[in-house]
Amino acid sequence: MSFRISLSGMNAATSDLNVTSNNIANSKTTGFKQSRAEFADVFPVSSYGLSGNAIGAGVKLARVAQQFDQGNVEFSGKALDLAISGEGFFTLSDRGTTVYSRAGNFGTDDDGYVINPAGHRLQVFMPSTSGTGFDTGRMTDLRLATGDAPPQATRGVEVGTNLPADASVPTVAPFDAADPSSYNYTTSLTVYDSLGAAHTQSLHFVKTANANEWQVHSSVDGTPNGAPTTLQYSDTGELQSPAPAQIALPAYDPGNGSAPMALELDLAASTQYGNSFSVGLLAQDGHATGRLTGIEVSEEGVVEARYTNGVSTPLGQVAMTNFANPQGLQSIGNNSWSETHASGEPRVGYAGSSDFGMVQGGALEASNVDLTEQLVNMITAQRNFQANAQMISTQDQITQTVINIR
Incomplete structure (x- = not known):
């Protein structure tokens, strides 16, 4: 009986060493979760049940439980x-x-x-x-x-400019985009057609003879895009007209096989303050083909x-x-x-x-294996194995003593 008990202990220690060995071998394995050998004692059960003086029959491996602690x-x-x-x-x-x-x-x-x-x-x-x-x-x-990525044609254009309140009427009339003397200020941005081709939209601002009144001329690739739109500002510099501040421009055909471009200007952020021209917002919602x-x-x-x-x-x-x-x-x-x-x-x-x-x-x-802990487990399992082996040796000596009795 004692031989079997010690043998079960040696088997348990071997299982513990195997689990520890596997943990150490996977200490650098990505996402690995270490395991722990868990043991249970064994008691013989007769038809009469367990005796109060029953001696255990050894140990068994109950399960190998994986530990799902967070790795680094x-x-x-x-x-x-x-x-x-x-x-x-x-x-x-x-x-x-x-x-x-x-x-x-x-x-x-x-x-x-x-x-x-x-x-x-x-x-x-x-x-x-x-x-x-x-x-x-x-x-x-x-x-x-x-x-x-497919292109997206420009539909909306946001323009936020500040037009100087003390600007003078241009010396040359009528408006001519090629003649800087016929307008006060200009700005431009890149817009895209349905094929993703880039085009340049230019905006020219012209001060009229009326107080707080301007005209904005739009062109695409140098071609006028609709009639000029009159902008009327209040005496506090805020845009009053058009209201709302969206200007739907006529469809422009780039002539390259794409769909006509239907642009809408949003001038809600446009103002007339001070004595300097500035562009605070210039954005559009289209884009070219992307890699x-x-x-x-x-x-x-x-x-x-x-x-x-x-x-x-x-x-x-x-x-x-x-x-x-x-x-x-x-x-x-x-x-x-x-x-x-x-x-x-x-x-x-x-x-x-x-x-x-x-x-x-x-x-x-990273693996959640703690190498220091595993090395300590290895030493402990080794000691357990040695102790159970020593028990077998002791039982062998006792058996030999009994056999040698004359």
Whole structure:
């Protein structure tokens, strides 16, 4: 009996060493979660139950419990490196089978899908069809868009100028854009047609003979774009007319096959103060074709593609999953887990909501293995093994003594 008890102790110590060895071997594995060997004592049970003087029958390995403590977040600078700070798992697809991981060392395959080193595809919530937010009821593989961002034709132009209150009427009339003596001030900006081609819109301001009254002339690429518009300011310098301060210009055909440009000037920020001309606001809502320059991931897990034209397009929001009992998950290798009955049903969400942590882009979660602790565990397990081996040696000596009795 005592031989079996000591043997169970040696087996338990060996299991403890194996678990410790695995922890140490994965001390540099991204997203690895260390395990702990947990043991239980063994008592023989007869048909009469346990006796009050029963002697234990040794020890057994009750379970190997994974410890899901937070690992250190280490910055890498790589856009597709993701780290979870807090609870939750990345949701991945392994050829249609859903698996989970804390390792965020992602890259792309030859089709542009975002994958981990094992080829599992990262799952995201798609942008909603309404154009705002994400459809959290629909997950799909994250695929990076590698094509150009389409252009957007300019529709609205905001102009915020200050026209001097003491300006004089130009000496030359009528207005001629080629003659600076026929107007007081001018400014220009770049606008875009439906094909993304750039055009120059020029605005010329002409003081009239009437008090606090100006005219603004618009042209695109040197071609007049509609009749001049009269601007009337109050005696406190605020724009009174037109009201509202939006001027719809006639459609302009660039002649390059694009749709006619329908521009609308917004002069609400225009004033007539002091004795100097200034431009405080000059903006338009169009842009040219853009090339992909990079990927950004926000703390909420929103993946955006950035383009050379300044446009950022959301590609999806990282889908995260959590469980009532993460220790019940089944480790399947490649830094991944699968759900089991013991883990409970998966709860799907996104970073920053409910009990989910935040996502850190350009960083990785390191292994949560403490090498010093593991080395101490190794020494302890070694001592336990030696002590149980010594017990077997002692029992052998006792047995030999009994055999040698004459």
